[in-house]
Amino acid sequence: DAGVTQSPTHLIKTRGQQVTLRCSPISGHKSVSWYQQVLGQGPQFIFQYYEKEERGRGNFPDRFSARQFPNYSSELNVNALLLGDSALYLCASSFYARDQPQHFGDGTRLSIL
Amino acid sequence: AQSVTQLDSQVPVFEEAPVELRCNYSSSVSVYLFWYVQYPNQGLQLLLKYLSGSTLVKGINGFEAEFNKSQTSFHLRKPSVHISDTAEYFCAVSEYGNKLVFGAGTILRVKS
Numbered sequence: 001d002a003g004v005t006q007s008p009t010h011l012i013k014t015r016g017q018q019v020t021l022r023c024s025p026i027s028g029h030k031s032v033s034w035y036q037q038v039l040g041q042g043p044q045f046i047f048q049y050y051e052k053e054e055r056g057r058g059n060f061p062d063r064f065s066a067r068q069f070p071n072y073s074s075e076l077n078v079n080a081l082l083l084g085d086s087a088l089y090l091c092a093s094s095f096y097a098r099d100q101p102q103h104f105g106d107g108t109r110l111s112i113l
Numbered sequence: 114a115q116s117v118t119q120l121d122s123q124v125p126v127f128e129e130a131p132v133e134l135r136c137n138y139s140s141s142v143s144v145y146l147f148w149y150v151q152y153p154n155q156g157l158q159l160l161l162k163y164l165s166g167s168t169l170v171k172g173i174n175g176f177e178a179e180f181n182k183s184q185t186s187f188h189l190r191k192p193s194v195h196i197s198d199t200a201e202y203f204c205a206v207s208e209y210g211n212k213l214v215f216g217a218g219t220i221l222r223v224k225s
Binding site: 041042058102107 | 154162205215218
């Protein structure tokens, strides 16, 4: 069975641009969470979506947004990119909203120039 | 608010030696606890989890961890490490199965 898949694997953007990252959860999983991992730090929670509804939001500015589609895949959007947005963005999925453990994808490496 | 402290940023150890990676957490409620491993340019792989029951938890690749509620600790141990265990290890806590809160990570460097 395929694990959590994320695309693209790498992305280079410039300050002020907008970016969309994509995530496909494990088949049957209805919950998707997004985490940001800045170099040298642990991942930080950004969003959780379950059944297409937002179930949790971390301490991130409104430039960050996300959505979940009927097939449970998800997109993370970041507007007005800043240098500090350079990070590995990880997607994790689980069957239910409070189901543990979560299963992680390999992430999207976003570099801002 | 919950938080996780990984007491060592880097742990060097010789191959076949034992290792302990320390993790302390703070939370006012019951928690689930996890250890994840991250190899270079990869995502997070679950090593082991504590949800309830026995406080000694066994995971993959010969790792184990012990949940100590009184000391709010969840230290990771392996009796004999291999070169292939070189990676970064993250301790994480979840209250009621909600979002994961991670520590800053411990880099395990296994030397031959």
